[in-house]
Amino acid sequence: MMDPRTSAQDVMRCDLCETAVVQMHCDTCLVNLCKACVGEHISTGESKDHMVVKFQDRQSTPLYPTCTFHNKDRCVMYCNQCDIPVCLGCLASKQHLGHELSKLLQVLDEKKDMILKERNELNDTIYPTYQDIVSDVQNRMSQLEKEYGDLSTAITKHGEDWHREIDKLVKKRKAEVNEMKNTQLQTLQKHLGEINKKMSDIKDEINSIETAIDTNDLSKLFSVTSNVHTHRNLPHRIIPSLPKFIPGKIHGEELDKMFGALSSSSLTSDKHGYSMKTRQKSPEAGFSPPVKQLIDEPKTVTTIKTEYSYNLYNVVCLSDEEIWTSGDDSIMKLYRINQGSLLKSIRTKSGKWPSNIAVTKSGDLVYTDYRNRTVNIVKNEKIEEVIRLQNWRPNSVCSTSSGDLLVIMDSDNKKQTKVVCYSGFTEKQSIQFDDKGKPLYSPSSGYLGYITENKNLDICVSDEGTKAVVVVNQAGKLRFRYTGHTPAPNNEPFNPLGITTDSQSHILTADRNNHCVHIIDQDGQFLRYIDCGLSLPWGLCTDTNDNLFVAQLLNKQVKKIKYLQ
Incomplete structure (x- = not known):
């Protein structure tokens, strides 16, 4: 759905008055409402327990089953002896007197x-x-x-x-x-x-x-x-x-x-x-992928020239044949890899350039709008706002193996940075501090951070502020920090940007200063560099065959690199 506050098209109307813009939702009756019609809807006799929530929080309330014996009453308990859900009316009728009961949600x-x-x-x-x-x-x-x-x-x-x-x-x-x-x-x-x-x-x-x-x-x-x-x-x-x-x-x-x-x-x-x-x-x-060895000399398979006027920042694989890219304008572009041809262009809803892009398990494009405080998803070329933040701004995003979204976000005063896991509209987890209460990630202050999930479910962040790759486990507990390896190709300080992983749980991060990509194992041990003539590497991604794609900042090219056997 387009945001009714910023768009003149695709606006959803109240199901009662059919004129005002939708603001609320009844999870019980599955009805969209404006604020003015909430009272009228609640007063109807269709249900005794209307659950009215904000529209963006719709379908967040569990729908308890209706009792088969007491019309319209919702079952909240479960009779273990009769093996059926029961409502308060059932319990009051003493039909289940002495029976062992459990909470319905637990059952x-x-x-x-x-x-x-x-x-x-x-x-x-x-x-x-x-x-x-x-x-x-x-x-x-x-x-x-x-x-x-x-x-x-x-x-x-x-x-x-x-x-x-x-x-x-x-x-x-x-x-x-x-x-x-x-x-x-x-x-x-x-x-x-x-x-x-x-x-x-x-x-x-x-x-x-x-x-x-x-x-x-x-x-x-x-x-x-x-x-x-x-x-x-x-x-x-x-x-x-x-x-x-x-x-x-x-x-x-x-x-x-x-x-x-x-x-x-x-x-x-x-x-x-x-x-x-x-x-x-x-x-x-306990899935164990086939073991692949690093090849002696990584090689460039193909180079895709993009059509951005200034800088190219991000690249993400839609499939083994197609990649999405974004730069410092409002257009996100889909390219066919082998031909290098432009297949599709999507403009951000706000007209601002996206901070980062990702692809969901179902193949939908996701992007963050730092200035507009939103995380958005593109379905059938229509943009839907998934998350709108207050007092925080989304930086980078990735889609997890379970279908959730991991979002790096900065506070408005740029003094705090955290990683938040979302399932749909709902915040599931927030990761900000280590066991000693110290920040895991540096405050933004103009620095960038990129995020990915490893195959072992570790959450990996490239923190440009602290010049480190910060890796925590699924519970948010710090596993290690990787701060680079010496000697570096250009003998410059480690400057991590784009980050990705492969089937071997290797972690790959772009090093802008040294014009290369670092490969470390899942425990933070350095394995090797990839340079292949890279120039200011920025965004990274891998496909299902463990080919590496590198977005290069100034020449606006994406290189496809083979580095595993």
């Missing part, structure tokens, strides 16, 4: 944890196992084609020895082979179809769980049921048995019998043929 949290575990099992274990089963069946089908082909060749070769008088018998036997093959292939094809249908059902169930998890409607979450127990029963393994061709000697009248016969074929089902496999995908599940 739903346990329910959510359970379905999350089941979702993880479907995602990380069951579905990958079915993928392996599909591969196994397809391989068997290919092998079956080959072996039946070999069988046909053997029959043909034997038939050539019999010349013309046995041509008819050769065709007869080959027809028998084809019939057996087709029968077995049809059986395997049907088996494959059943497996694919099962995988589709699993995917649908995963999507259903994801939808329930992402909503704030607790009724939908509570209604989620999982068939994971049925999916654990893996299909039988069908193993075809090939017939054998037994050649016979040529003997006049018994030509048909002596030519050779095919033994019978069969398909057996082995229910113990497959075993469950696990493909872990997340750091929490």
